[in-house]
Amino acid sequence: MNNQNWNPQHPQPAQQMPPIPQSKSGMAIAGFVLGIIALLTSFLPIINNFSFFLAILGMIFGIVGMVGIMKGKKSGKGLAIAAIVICVVSGVVVLGTQSMYSGALDSATSSATTTSTSASSVTNTESTSASDSASGTSSAADSSVSAEYRNALAKAQQYSDMMHMSKQGIYDQLTSEYGEKFPADAAQYAIDNVEADWNANALEKAKLYQDIAGEILVQVVEA
DSSP, rough: OTTTTOOOOOOOOOOOOOOOOOOHEEEEEEEEHHHHHHHHHTTTTTTHHHHHHHHHHHHHHHHHHHHHHHTTOOOOOEEEHHHHHHHHHHHHHHHHHHHHHHHHHHHHHHHHHHHHHHHHHHHHHHOOHHHHHHHHHHHHHHTTOHHHHHHHHHHHHHHHHHHHHOOHHHHHHHOOOTTTOOOHHHHHHHHHHHHHHHHHHHHHHHHHHHHHHHHHHHHHHHH
């Protein structure tokens, strides 16, 4: 038997399939986008009330995305970390700007009150009769506040009682062209005369955001 033409065939090594790249975490991407939006709008009065909510929502998405990434299901760890950091910064900026605006408004109100008190003292020292006349005029003015001022005060009371808004937030909402469109003097009158506990309003607002964030987190985990 002739074996000269017989060539043994060697088995070909199996080709290894390249690893399939993992897709980016959708939660991390959503958290990053929400964080960017919250950061860009955190300096804007009125709008930054919603920016704080977006920051909380984005931080939740970033944390959920990070959990999925750590389990090896998705990629994008850096994106998730950036989302969490940006959302935290946005929340701090919102609280800082609202505190700054409120402080500036308090300072302006205090200055106006001090000026008014000083003027009243000078009037009292000049003449008792002039003081009585000014007092009568002031009482008449208080009893005949314009309808616009009264409407501004009623709106401010509603925003404080129902939405627990800050002093600066109510003032901005009253004067905004996208809000109530009251003139600045009517809005200032409303802020000076509204019955509100600003610290209690801030606490209620924080509780509201916390409840909303908790519900969203439960829904995300259950999904």
